[in-house]
Amino acid sequence: MYGEAVSRLVVELKRLPGVGQRTAERLAFHIVQMPREGGLSLAQAIREVKDNVRPCRTCFNVTEADPCRICADPGRDRSILCVVERPQDVLALEKLGAYRGQYHVLLGAVSLLEGVEPEDLTLKPLVERVKKVGSEVREVILGTNPTFDGDAMSLHLRSALEPLGIKVTRLARGLPSGSSLEGASKAILAEALEGRHTV
């Protein structure tokens, strides 16, 4: 229907999350029609990310420096470690600005369905990091997603870390702030009820 270069671009764009045929075509035609410099500068930005961004060897967050900015920051609390699935989760917590500890990125989620085991993730480096002589970690917060698979990961982490005398906590579950009871799923309501506490 359109030429080879455009077809190839559509195919490449469709690999991106949430981009189907129609969106890929819309983006491709936009790129075709944008000024040449704009297109090349997008291509260059992608190249640079692939060339310069890698996982931090300490926490596995994406970084251009190694160790990453957070691991290297002497102002961050080294006694507390939040374990999350993806770099995006670090970003979400950093945007919040309320967490001053460090992170460990699993680079994925345990998935029974897709056969992803805790061993496929960065669980081993996490345990080594906590065990290491000189480690100041006293508490590990499980920040995995509130899903069945996230829970499975929680159990794995707890059994790996509790023997080391580390306090293992997890992010609270309940009704999302600003939502309504009416709109909450049964699972959300059940957990909200389960986790009720004195006020």
Next chain:
Amino acid sequence: MYGEAVSRLVVELKRLPGVGQRTAERLAFHIVQMPREGGLSLAQAIREVKDNVRPCRTCFNVTEADPCRICADPGRDRSILCVVERPQDVLALEKLGAYRGQYHVLLGAVSLLEGVEPEDLTLKPLVERVKKVGSEVREVILGTNPTFDGDAMSLHLRSALEPLGIKVTRLARGLPSGSSLEGASKAILAEALEGRHTV
């Protein structure tokens, strides 16, 4: 929040249509985490589009050959010309498969609001193309979007082409007003093509 390369990529992605901060971050993190070859091949596809795709000198559709595939096709009806705003509109009509004439792409739309006049588009080359010795064009279909500004363009085209003895028709108002050709279903497009009439 994140490093320079990722920030730059987010900025570049936000220039794409329909991509806000959140989507740009999601896409950027996906690109960061995809295999290196995948990222480079996306960057390369963008580069190639910018290097190889240009407007056809006859119809101004985007093309990798010049004249484009449609202008060069001896099987297409040269007596009929459909004038559309953007290359995407050609794609939409080609996907329909019911139109066997040729095209002329205006590379934009008249916009009173944004001060885009017919003279800023490829109106002059269109008139020259129709006037040219040997031109077989007998009918020009106005395929501009069914909007107020599209109508303004219709009037301009009619006054430019009717003196040349060209029959000027326009797509029927089967198209929902205020929408775009790109977003129209095949059924809507087919009705619009079928119901075209003299203006």
